[in-house]
Amino acid sequence: MTAEACALRLQLQSFLDYLRLECGLAENSMAAYRRDLERLLDFLFARGIFDWRNVRADDLSEFLASERAAGMADKTLARRVSALRMFSRFLSVEVTRQEDAAQFLAPPKLEQGLPRMLSTADVSRFLDAPAGDSPLVLRDRAMLHTLYATGARASEVCDLTLARLHLDEGYLQVRGKGSKERVVPISRRAVDHFKEYLSRGRPPLMRFPTDIAFLSKTGRRVSRNRLWEVVKHYAVAARIAPELLHPHTLRHCFATHLLENGADIRSVQEMLGHVSIATTQIYTHVDANRLRNVMLRFHPRAG
Incomplete structure (x- = not known):
C-alpha cells in the first residue's frame, strides 16, 4: 500500500472519530458508514487514485453507478451517498482546502413504502x-x-x-x-x-x-x-x-395501533424518538373504514 493510500485510510479513521466524538453517531450507523466508505476507497485504489485531491465528481458518480449495477438497493445507495458527501465535506474543510467533489451528488429518490403491519x-x-x-x-x-x-x-x-x-x-x-x-x-x-x-x-x-x-x-x-x-x-x-415479522415490525405496530386508537401523532413522535414528524407520519396508514368514519363524523354535508 502506498503512503498516499495509508494517509487516506487514516483520514477515514479521523472522519469516523469525528462522527463518534463530535456528532454522537450511533455505533450501528458508524459501522455502516465505515463499510460504505471502505468500499469507496477500494474502488478508488483500483483506479490508481490514492489522494483525495485527485478525486473528481465523475469518479464518485461512477462508484455509485457500479454499486447500482451490482444490485445495491436504493435505500443502501442513499445511505452511501450520505456517507460519501459527509466524508468529502470533512476532507475539503480539514485536509484538501479545495472544492468539495461530492457537493452535487444526489441520492436516489426513495418510495415511502409502508412498513409491514400485523393486526x-x-x-x-x-x-x-x-x-x-x-x-x-x-x-x-x-x-x-x-x-x-x-x-x-x-x-x-x-x-x-x-x-x-x-x-x-x-x-x-x-x-x-x-x-x-x-x-x-x-x-x-x-x-x-x-x-x-x-x-x-x-x-x-x-x-x-x-x-x-x-x-x-x-x-x-x-x-x-x-x-x-x-x-x-x-x-x-x-x-x-x-x-413478515422482525423487531422493527413491532415498533411499527406499536405506533400504528396507538394512532388507530386515538393517540395524537405528536405523542407518538416523542415516544418513537423521531426528530421530524414527517418520519412518524409513515406510521399513519389507517384503514379505509376509519377514514370513512372520520369523514361521516366531521364533514358538514356527510349526512
Missing part, C-alpha cells in the same frame, strides 16, 4: 408464543413485550441497563440514535413480565457482575442479531410468516 390479534398470538418458565423463555417473553409495549428499537432494548429501568413508575430510559436519551412509558403487562424475568430468569443467566438487563446464555448482552433470531423463532411458533 392486534396477530401481535397477541405472537406475544403469547413463548411457553414455559426457563430463564431464556422468561427473558424472551420480557424482551418481546418490551419491544411492543414501548416501540423501542432492537438496539435500544438490547442496550437497556438496570439503572435505566423504572418499572414501578412505569417507564424506561432508552438511548437512541445519536446517543440521544428519551423516556418511554411501558405497559403494566410488560412490566409484570419484565419483573418476573429479573427475579427468576436473569439471576441464573448471570456469569459475572453486569448492569445489562437482557443477558444471553453466556451472561453477556443479547446482541441485536440474536434478538432478530428470537423474534423469527416465535413468529414461526405463532404461525406467522417469519419474513
Whole structure:
C-alpha cells in the first residue's frame, strides 16, 4: 500500500472519530458508514487514485453507478451517498482546502413504502408464543413485550441497563440514535413480565457482575442479531410468516395501533424518538373504514 493510500485510510479513521466524538453517531450507523466508505476507497485504489485531491465528481458518480449495477438497493445507495458527501465535506474543510467533489451528488429518490403491519390479534398470538418458565423463555417473553409495549428499537432494548429501568413508575430510559436519551412509558403487562424475568430468569443467566438487563446464555448482552433470531423463532411458533415479522415490525405496530386508537401523532413522535414528524407520519396508514368514519363524523354535508 502506498503512503498516499495509508494517509487516506487514516483520514477515514479521523472522519469516523469525528462522527463518534463530535456528532454522537450511533455505533450501528458508524459501522455502516465505515463499510460504505471502505468500499469507496477500494474502488478508488483500483483506479490508481490514492489522494483525495485527485478525486473528481465523475469518479464518485461512477462508484455509485457500479454499486447500482451490482444490485445495491436504493435505500443502501442513499445511505452511501450520505456517507460519501459527509466524508468529502470533512476532507475539503480539514485536509484538501479545495472544492468539495461530492457537493452535487444526489441520492436516489426513495418510495415511502409502508412498513409491514400485523393486526392486534396477530401481535397477541405472537406475544403469547413463548411457553414455559426457563430463564431464556422468561427473558424472551420480557424482551418481546418490551419491544411492543414501548416501540423501542432492537438496539435500544438490547442496550437497556438496570439503572435505566423504572418499572414501578412505569417507564424506561432508552438511548437512541445519536446517543440521544428519551423516556418511554411501558405497559403494566410488560412490566409484570419484565419483573418476573429479573427475579427468576436473569439471576441464573448471570456469569459475572453486569448492569445489562437482557443477558444471553453466556451472561453477556443479547446482541441485536440474536434478538432478530428470537423474534423469527416465535413468529414461526405463532404461525406467522417469519419474513413478515422482525423487531422493527413491532415498533411499527406499536405506533400504528396507538394512532388507530386515538393517540395524537405528536405523542407518538416523542415516544418513537423521531426528530421530524414527517418520519412518524409513515406510521399513519389507517384503514379505509376509519377514514370513512372520520369523514361521516366531521364533514358538514356527510349526512
